[in-house]
Amino acid sequence: MQYSSGTRRRLLLVAVSELVVTNMGYELQYMDLRARGEPVRWLLKVLKLPYTEQRIDVFTQWPLRKNDFHFKVTPVLVVDGEQLHQTTVICRYLGKKHQLASLDLWTATRQEEIMEAFHDISYYVGSALVARALGNEELAKSNAEKVKERLPVVLQNIEVRVSEEGWILSPEKTWVDVAVAAYLDIYRDILGTTLLEDYPRTKALFEAVTGLPPIAAWLDVRPPLHKFEDPEGLF
Numbered sequence: 001m002q003y004s005s006g007t008r009r010r011l012l013l014v015a016v017s018e019l020v021v022t023n024m025g026y027e028l029q030y031m032d033l034r035a036r037g038e039p040v041r042w043l044l045k046v047l048k049l050p051y052t053e054q055r056i057d058v059f060t061q062w063p064l065r066k067n068d069f070h071f072k073v074t075p076v077l078v079v080d081g082e083q084l085h086q087t088t089v090i091c092r093y094l095g096k097k098h099q100l101a102s103l104d105l106w107t108a109t110r111q112e113e114i115m116e117a118f119h120d121i122s123y124y125v126g127s128a129l130v131a132r133a134l135g136n137e138e139l140a141k142s143n144a145e146k147v148k149e150r151l152p153v154v155l156q157n158i159e160v161r162v163s164e165e166g167w168i169l170s171p172e173k174t175w176v177d178v179a180v181a182a183y184l185d186i187y188r189d190i191l192g193t194t195l196l197e198d199y200p201r202t203k204a205l206f207e208a209v210t211g212l213p214p215i216a217a218w219l220d221v222r223p224p225l226h227k228f229e230d231p232e233g234l235f
């Protein structure tokens with residue numbers, strides 16, 4: 001196909017700006033926790049994207065840093081100098097931009113149901129951890145109970161969506177598989193490594209993602225759980 005010189009110039013500009021952004025890399029700004037940071041980290045690693053990370057101590061630094069963020073929460077992905085908020089939005093952006101996304105709108109939308117179902121539960125995880133940190137054991141326990149009650153519903157919904165090829169509603173791996181595996185890893189920490197025994201397809205998906213070289217390498221070197229999110233005795 002023949003392009004006019006104007007179109008060629010525009011295409012070149014787009015290519016150069018993409019290259020500049022890619023080379024500048026991304027910056028992840030998050031607390032020194034796994035939680036909502038981990039799906040973003042896993043995706044950056046699976047996509048082999050250069051990135052740096054600012055880890056903010058949840059107890060000592062966060063109160064001083066909160067106002068630095070447009071929505072006063074993290075994770076934030078800094079893209080070309082701009083803050084991007086919301087875990088699902090960040091993951092979807094990375095997946096779509098770097099070709100790790102289902103192209104069909106309905107498929108992609110149904111995959112995202114799983115992400116949001118995890119986020120519903122993570123509200124209770126967060127509330128349990130905060131209640132414990134504030135010394136309210138009763139509230140901590142009642143939130144932990146909600147987690148145990150609701151997680152199997154999500155696992156069952158993943159199980160029936162895993163394709164023959166092993167990915168959620170897709171013959172190929174997408175960003176949702178990577179993010180879901182990162183959350184499954186967190187829930188295995190919380191509720192025990194036998195969590196997926198009754199969900200063989202989900203377990204296989206988890207093992208496929210954790211077996212990817214960049215994730216296997218990360219699991220070897222990542223920082224230990226911060227004491228704020230240590231589940232010991234809570235669930």
Ligand SMILES: N[C@@H](CCC(=O)N[C@@H](CS)C(=O)NCC(=O)O)C(=O)O
Nearest residue numbers: 035036072073074075085086087088
């Ligand atoms: N819907 C947001 C929620 C972000 C959020 O609540 N982040 C927590 C940490 S996981 C936070 O920054 N909390 C600090 C605060 O509320 O002061 C997302 O998915 O990114």
